[in-house]
Amino acid sequence: QQPVQSPQAVILREGEDAVINCSSSKALYSVHWYRQKHGEAPVFLMILLKGGEQKGHDKISASFNEKKQQSSLYLTASQLSYSGTYFCGTENDSGGGADGLTFGKGTHLIIQP
């Protein structure tokens, strides 16, 4: 089952904050976040594991609420370089890593000067 990402798209001014959500109907073991710029390969941002992790580096952080089967990606004081499509990829708790990642449809983020 594909995770649902929201919003589908967001336009921000440079310096504003954004939150991107990822929800699953299945119990999750891990959530992966990637950013993809137009015409390029997805680039890894972070992995969050079951246990209610929070992670962050620079001005990008994320949380994972396993009970709610949700993860959120937080972009603080956005920079022009943050523009792109953000994907969450989920690993089901029952899969034992054998099912691969299931990616959402993506959230398009546009940062304007």
Added chain:
Amino acid sequence: GAGVSQSPRYKVTKRGQDVALRCDPISGHVSLYWYRQALGQGPEFLTYFNYEAQQDKSGLPNDRFSAERPEGSISTLTIQRTEQRDSAMYRCASSYGTGLTYEQYFGPGTRLTVT
């Protein structure tokens, strides 16, 4: 160091022909994943390998699709009797460890067009 490489980068083929897509992972990476990505969509998992062993084939759309990684390094995704619906970007990714708790490094992809 060198990242994941894929060849060819672009492939145009006629319906009914077979195609072979190659992935060369980052040196030392033991896991290799194949995805298909439609325009404007997220990557769709196809299959993956730990070393030379194929772990899961359930994402392969049908029996026209097969993959191998005979020596635990380079992998080939083969599509037999291609159909127009097979047109997509095919990406591979590799990771340092087994299991899904390691970051995946994606290659540039092969854009397949079936005419």
